[in-house]
Amino acid sequence: MTSRSYEDQLKELTATVIDGRTKNVRYQQTQLLNLHAALSRKEDVICSAISTDTSGSNCEVAAEFFWTADVVRRLFESIDFEGDLENEYLVARNKDDLNRRCAIGLAVIRPTTHTRLYSIISVLATAVAAGNCVLLELEPTILALDPILREVITESLDQDAVKISSKKVDFSKLPTHIFVDQTNSLLRTIAVVDRTANIDAAANAIVTARQSFQGSSPFAPDLVIVNEFVKSRFIDSCTQIASHISGIKPRENVSSNSSADAKQVVRNAELKGEILSFGLPDFKILDIRDRSSKIVKEKIGGTFLPIISSTSLIDAVSLIEPNVTFSAGYLFADPPSVKFLGQYLDCNLAFANHIPFHLLIGPVAPLSSEPSLPHRYNTRMFTDARPQVVTQSFDGSSELSQALSAKFKSADAEKISLYIRNLAVQHLKAPKRPLGHAIGFFEQGILTGLGIFLITTVVPPFAYGGWTFAKYWYEIYNRK
Incomplete structure (x- = not known):
């Protein structure tokens, strides 16, 4: 994978993006299955390399390896072949496919050094599960983990769809892509x-x-x-x-x-x-x-x-x-x-x-997408919405159709235009708001203060007046 020139790598990636093989669900399942198996085979050497690079405790090393395997497992188990096949033929059955999403094409990854195994595998596996090709920047380092990562990725994944670059990527030569930069961690x-x-x-x-x-x-x-x-x-x-x-x-x-x-x-x-x-x-x-x-x-x-x-x-x-x-x-x-x-x-x-x-464990979460939990990335981040619509009518569509077609019929044009303009300016119904709908943190303080004021200044005079009035009539009644 790394023996070929950078230009050759880009050509092969572009060709794979065009041929569309990565969008096949069975292909994605096979890639994730192979990746998980390769991680499992090299568990000992991976954990040893992490420990050497980070001087971390055995528990921290084990936690990172477990969480890395977990993200691959979750992605593999989330793939629904039958459901995906059913959605693919919705339009053929004259039904809307409003939730359809398609892979962006290519994911470019610039990894961080923090928990490097998880940071790289989590984003790479998610991009693959979403149907993308991947170009991973892995510049020369003294880290013990990097050569092992190269072996794992090379042995387990499609070498036409996943490439490792030993230098920074030239984005001007890339096809449509998404760039994941894990090194930008300035947010506090x-x-x-x-x-x-x-x-x-x-x-x-x-x-x-x-x-x-x-x-x-x-x-x-x-x-x-x-x-x-x-x-x-x-x-x-x-x-x-x-x-x-x-x-x-x-x-x-x-x-x-x-x-x-x-x-x-x-x-x-x-x-x-x-x-x-x-x-x-x-x-x-x-x-x-x-x-x-x-x-x-x-x-x-x-x-x-x-x-x-x-x-x-x-x-x-x-x-x-x-x-x-x-x-x-x-x-x-x-x-x-x-x-x-x-x-x-x-x-x-x-x-x-x-x-x-x-x-x-892992890099800072991408701010451009909805947060993903428990893992940092999800397949939606690596796809674009591509809905397919069969339904021809919706609220207001008949009025619009009449208006746009009436311009060819001079006899109806004035009547239709006046009709839809009247519809447009109909008053909206104001929502009914129950009393106290906006009582919040500060409003509670105001009401509490008002209550104390009433209790201490207004209520005592009324109470005393009521007591005096009752006493007066009680004495009159007893005299009789």
């Missing part, structure tokens, strides 16, 4: 811990997420906003939990630059007095004292946990710069507070009172 992830949260549970989830995979996941929390009333307890809990997670080593190959950059940012902030750093040698809690600190606004890698305090939910929201979108938000609070935070924090994904740890 945020966690908010309110005073109404289960503090120990929040601390456990956040510390585990930050420490897993040496803090390299784009979905590890980059900033934690904690209510000042529970901040001390939260930090104590984080420290205790971190002390029980031992054996963490820095990544020697793939994350050395990012880790060094993070350490330099922390060191500069400490020298300026913006933060107070403490904790374990391999896990530092950064207590942010200056809200203008660079750490509040930038993504930070490594096993650092930046924490900043807030006085309220509104203050927590105001800490964030306007028009900032987060890749994910982990909101630890009671349900009403989670609703408020989710409404005012712009997060591509928001999770209430938990961090799904499978999210830590």
Whole structure:
């Protein structure tokens, strides 16, 4: 696959896209079956290579391999040959096929280094399952995993449909394609811990997420906003939990630059007095004292946990710069507070009172598509809508047909045009709105204040007047 020139690879891919073999459901099933079998055969060498590249724990290596095999299995089991065949002949049976989708043609993949096995296989397998050819950028590296990945892909997949490029792709020479760039991970992830949260549970989830995979996941929390009333307890809990997670080593190959950059940012902030750093040698809690600190606004890698305090939910929201979108938000609070935070924090994904740890495996989710769970990609992302319509009528179609055909009949033209114009300006029925339909977070406060005002100022005089009136008539009645 890699022995042929780059130009030859593009020609072969283009020819395969044109011949359409990848759109066949049986073909897709066979490709996924072969891929899963190749991964299974090389399980030991794959896991050994991941461990060498990342210095990760055995559990982390096993988790990545399991999740990689899982995405292939799910894609294979999701293919419905009978259902797909039935949909293919809907039009032949004079029925609409409004949900029809077709493969884009070619998927170009630029992979990340974080959990590299899953990141590459998950997107490659999904693109294949959607009926596409694939061009994978795999530039020369010192990673032990890359040569094994080349073998797995070469041995298991159609070499006319899946190519590996040793250099960056020249997009000007490609046919219609979709580009998946996993290296763009600038979006930050945020966690908010309110005073109404289960503090120990929040601390456990956040510390585990930050420490897993040496803090390299784009979905590890980059900033934690904690209510000042529970901040001390939260930090104590984080420290205790971190002390029980031992054996963490820095990544020697793939994350050395990012880790060094993070350490330099922390060191500069400490020298300026913006933060107070403490904790374990391999896990530092950064207590942010200056809200203008660079750490509040930038993504930070490594096993650092930046924490900043807030006085309220509104203050927590105001800490964030306007028009900032987060890749994910982990909101630890009671349900009403989670609703408020989710409404005012712009997060591509928001999770209430938990961090799904499978999210830590793989690249940042693509923002151009609806989020896919539990895995990062789905086949819809690699297809385009191509509906086929048989039905000729819909609401308003008869009026339109009359109007457009009446222009050829001068006798009817004026009458028809006046008729459809009258239809167009008919009044819409205003919706019926029940009283109190818009009572929300702030409205409840207003109503509560109004209720207190009535109870303390209006009700007592009326109550006293009623009591005096009743007493007066009671005395008159007794005199009789």
